[in-house]
Each structure stands twice: as C-alpha cells, then as structure tokens.
Amino acid sequence: MTIKELFFKLLSFKSITPDDDGAYEFIKSYMQDWEVIELNIEDTKNLILYKKFGDGLHLSFAGHIDVVPCDENWKSDPFSPLEKDGYIYARGAQDMKSGVCAFLYTCKNLEDFNGTISILLTSDEEGDGTYGTKKILQYLKKEDFLPDCAVVAEPTCSEFFGDSIKVGRRGSINGIVEIFGRQGHAAYPEKSINTIHKIAPILDKLAEHCFDGGDEFFAPSKLVLTDIRSGYEVTNVTPGHLKFMFNVRNSTKTKKEDVEEYIKELLQDCEFTLKLSRGSYPFITDKNSILIEKMTKSVEQVLHVKPAHSTAGGTSDARYMGFYGIDVVEFGTRNDTIHAPNERVKFEEVEKLVEVYEHFLKSF
Numbered sequence: 299m300t301i302k303e304l305f306f307k308l309l310s311f312k313s314i315t316p317d318d319d320g321a322y323e324f325i326k327s328y329m330q331d332w333e334v335i336e337l338n339i340e341d342t343k344n345l346i347l348y349k350k351f352g353d354g355l356h357l358s359f360a361g362h363i364d365v366v367p368c369d370e371n372w373k374s375d376p377f378s379p380l381e382k383d384g385y386i387y388a389r390g391a392q393d394m395k396s397g398v399c400a401f402l403y404t405c406k407n408l409e410d411f412n413g414t415i416s417i418l419l420t421s422d423e424e425g426d427g428t429y430g431t432k433k434i435l436q437y438l439k440k441e442d443f444l445p446d447c448a449v450v451a452e453p454t455c456s457e458f459f460g461d462s463i464k465v466g467r468r469g470s471i472n473g474i475v476e477i478f479g480r481q482g483h484a485a486y487p488e489k490s491i492n493t494i495h496k497i498a499p500i501l502d503k504l505a506e507h508c509f510d511g512g513d514e515f516f517a518p519s520k521l522v523l524t525d526i527r528s529g530y531e532v533t534n535v536t537p538g539h540l541k542f543m544f545n546v547r548n549s550t551k552t553k554k555e556d557v558e559e560y561i562k563e564l565l566q567d568c569e570f571t572l573k574l575s576r577g578s579y580p581f582i583t584d585k586n587s588i589l590i591e592k593m594t595k596s597v598e599q600v601l602h603v604k605p606a607h608s609t610a611g612g613t614s615d616a617r618y619m620g621f622y623g624i625d626v627v628e629f630g631t632r633n634d635t636i637h638a639p640n641e642r643v644k645f646e647e648v649e650k651l652v653e654v655y656e657h658f659l660k661s662f
C-alpha cells in the first residue's frame with residue numbers, strides 16, 4: 299500500500315467521535331505482525347499496537363482516529379477524499395488522519411529500532427475524552443508498560459509546514475462568577491444594589507489581566523472574559539443579579555489557587571459565588587531532552603527549516619502524557635483548516651511527515 303492509498307483508506311472511514319466506523323479492524327490487519335490490545339470502555343474504543351525490536355527505550359506514537367462532524371458548507375463528500383491541485387480534501391485530512399497515516403506507514407515499514415515502539419489510538423479525543431487516552435495511560439501504568447517518550451502527531455504547523463513543534467501545552471482554567479444584589483427602580487438607585495455598577499469599576503482588572511509575565515515557552519497567563527449577563531433589557535429596572543464567565547490559559551507559573559485568590563480579592567465588596575474548574579494542567583518537556591532534540595533535528599534535516607518550540611493553541615491528549623511525566627513532543631502537518639468545512643492538506647506534507655518520522659526513528 300502506498301502512503302496515498304493508506305491515507306485515502308483512513309479518510310474514508312466516517313469516524314465521527316466516538317465511532318471508529320471500522321477503522322480499527324483495518325488498522326489491525328494493516329499492522330498484522332504487531333501485538334494488539336483493545337481497550338473498549340463505554341462508547342470509546344482504544345487500540346494499542348506494539349512491537350519489540352530491541353531492548354532499548356519504549357517510544358509511543360499517539361493519535362486519535364475520530365473527527366469532528368461536518369456541516370452543509372462542504373463542497374464535496376467529507377468522507378470521499380478528493381484530490382485537487384496537490385491538496386486532499388476530506389474531514390480529518392489535517393486533524394489528524396494525516397499524522398496517523400504517517401506514523402502507521404513509518405511503523406509498518408520500520409525494520410529495526412533499538413527498543414519497543416507502541417501505537418496508541420483513541421476514538422474519543424474530539425469529544426470529552428473521558429475514556430480515551432487517559433484510560434490508555436492508566437492501563438499502561440497498571441501493566442508497567444508506560445512509554446519513556448511519545449510523539450503525538452497532531453497538526454502543529456501554522457504558516458508553513460515545519461514551522462513549529464509543540465513541546466508543551468498551556469493549561470486551562472474555567473471560571474463562573476455570580477454576583478447578587480437587589481433589583482430596583484432606576485429612579486431610586488440608592489434603594490437597590492445594582493450588580494452592573496458593582497462590576498463596572500473592576501472590569502478592566504478582569505479583562506486581559508495577566509497572572510504572570512510568561513517565559514521562554516509560555517505566553518502570559520491571561521484572563522479572557524467569555525460572557526457577562528445581567529439586567530432585563532429595559533431602561534427602568536436595575537439588576538439584582540449578574541453572571542460572568544472567563545477562561546485562563548495558564549503557564550506553569552499560575553495555578554488555579556492564584557486565580558481564585560485574585561477574583562476573591564477583586565470582589566471583596568460583593569456578595570458572590572465563584573466556581574472554578576480545571577480543564578487541564580500545563581506541562582512542558584525539557585528542551586534538552588533527547589526527544590525534543592531529535593525531533594527538532596529531523597525537521598531541520600528533512601524540511602530545511604528551523605521549527606519553533608511552541609506551547610500555543612488549545613489542548614491535546616499530550617497533556618495526559620505530561621501528567622504521567624512522559625516526555626512528549628507534537629509534530630504534524632499545518633493546521634489552518636482543522637474543524638472547518640472543506641478541511642484539506644497538501645499531500646506532500648503527509649509524504650514529508652513520513653520522512654521526518656523515519657529520520658527521527660533512525661536517529662535513536
């Protein structure tokens with residue numbers, strides 16, 4: 299099977315979260331001489347494939363087979379890959395069947411490696427991921443088979459292919475605040491507690507507040523307001539209740555407790571409730587680790603560009619690996635059309651990604 303045949307095959311599975319639509323059966327037969335572990339929990343299907351080539355380290359390639367749904371703005375069938383002007387159009391073309399295709403092809407044709415390679419696949423990364431990669435890692439931990447390091451093949455490049463590898467991810471903290479006052483008549487403001495007036499003087503201390511100054515790897519941890527609502531859409535009633543929401547993408551320098559303390563201090567003159575939840579923890583892989591060093595070199599030598607070491611963007615399953623202390627790096631194609639209608643990838647990027655992974659594995 300050529301890279302293109304493999305890629306088209308993967309793209310033709312209608313694997314909308316958490317359905318693999320038969321993709322795993324195909325992958326198992328494609329990787330026929332690899333050991334198989336299936337971890338199906340509730341509606342999520344996880345597939346672990348591994349092969350011991352030698353006694354050295356255990357390296358994993360990780361990815362998700364699921365894709366997000368498609369709307370009516372597609373010009374072609376999202377699950378019948380269409381090739382045009384060097385691009386392949388299909389749902390998952392970038393996110394992330396490109397990466398899955400590249401590591402499957404690389405591993406299938408790998409002849410030797412001083413250690414064990416495993417492939418970790420989940421059918422729920424785009425959903426809430428409760429039974430996905432988190433469960434795979436719990437299982438591997440229990441079996442004493444956690445990898446030493448991992449490559450997550452998410453699409454990481456923004457302007458051009460090779461411009462960035464991800465060496466960590468920011469964390470995410472969500473907040474919901476409710477402020478309670480006393481509703482009243484606009485003509486008698488002294489008789490009410492107007493919750494909009496309560497928040498007005500501190501709005502600029504909320505919007506874009508930075509909890510830290512960032513560092514070499516992380517942008518400052520900034521508070522971003524996502525919703526404020528209060529009032530009754532009339533001009534003669536003052537509101538007695540206000541609710542606002544925010545998100546902080548945090549670096550390793552800011553913790554949930556720091557956010558809590560700051561909000562409480564700001565709202566000390568209000569009656570309020572605060573609900574904080576942690577979407578994910580921030581993590582960073584040491585830039586001097588062999589994993590980062592080797593991936594950087596492979597990108598440089600195959601693509602002739604120097605990739606930036608980035609932690610930008612949303613979250614990925616790499617965060618769970620960071621949590622277990624596994625060194626993790628992410629490198630894949632460009633990500634300019636992910637989750638969008640008419641998602642596409644330049645096919646050349648998929649071929650070159652195979653070359654990067656081959657070079658990377660050889661360097662161990």
Ligand SMILES: [Zn+2]
Pocket residue numbers: 362393394423452453
């Ligand atoms: Zn993805």
